[in-house]
Amino acid sequence: LMAATRRHFTLVEGGEYSIEVDPRKVDQATVVLLGELGFNRMSVGVQDFDAGVQQAVNRVQSEEETRAVIDAARNSGFKSVSVDLIYGLPRQTVAGFDRTLERVIDASPDRVSIYNYAHLPSLFKPQRRILEADMPSADTRLQILALAIQRMTEAGYVFIGMDHFAKPDDELAIAQRQGRLHRNFQGYSTHSDCDLLAFGISSISKVGPTYCQNVKTLDEYYDLLDNGTLPVYRGIELNADDLLRRSIIQSLMCHFELSIESIEIAHLIDFRKYFATELDELQEMVDAGLVRVDDRWITVLPRGRMLVRAISMVFDRYLRADRQRTRYSKVI
Structure with a gap:
């Protein structure tokens, strides 16, 4: 695949070439080969180190084999290693996830992603084996997310937003400080709005x-x-309204603030008239101390940052018809 890619594209020297790996299926020799092929970033899937959770999702993976892959990547010259966790999994508890966070922090990855588990058994057959009784409550999921933000920031990581953490000297953290952070449907990125070419089924x-x-x-x-x-x-x-709303959601998710004036100038609208309905809906979050709205800015306050997805969803007109999807419990 890499050879075919090189035949058709000119790969930039020193560019970012990332691969996601399952520690159960790669060894040191494989990691060395990946480095020789040109990969310099690695995302390591973990989900959770808790044995009960691993059994519930049929993904048994030891900390030792995970650490071995991380160490091999660093020894092979990978410039960044990321760990992916998931919260909201069956049998997951606050105490159990706390232990997982402790072990991940000890491994000291450059980035950590903590994604929300989407339980959709009607779409994914393997999920039908999961008992509803084993699923953590919305309150537990919120506690897990809050704990993750607390533990990761106490360990020195920067909360990039929604589901990403990075060390202060990582490109993501630097881009956020400089106002260059971008988000696409794959996650946060240091690259501005650019074309993405996808290959393979469903991509x-x-x-x-x-x-x-x-x-x-x-x-x-x-x-x-x-x-x-x-x-x-x-x-x-995308039509003009889509592009307008995308720019608003982008700003809130990446920078936790939105300049009303800049949106009005860029899109030639009267913000308060155009988004009168959304501003009314946002008032509930203002009253809850999650957001501040004044004449010039919409600002996501510190306590609202872990709910920035819900705040941003207010401006998504495609979700407006389905009110259930805008509830905090569904977001968490």
């Missing part, structure tokens, strides 16, 4: 103001390619 590309997704089965994917057709099955072109 999503972004080119200009458009998004498109590839077909979901391998047979259909190759059949279309063999017939000289791009394996795309759906797409969308």
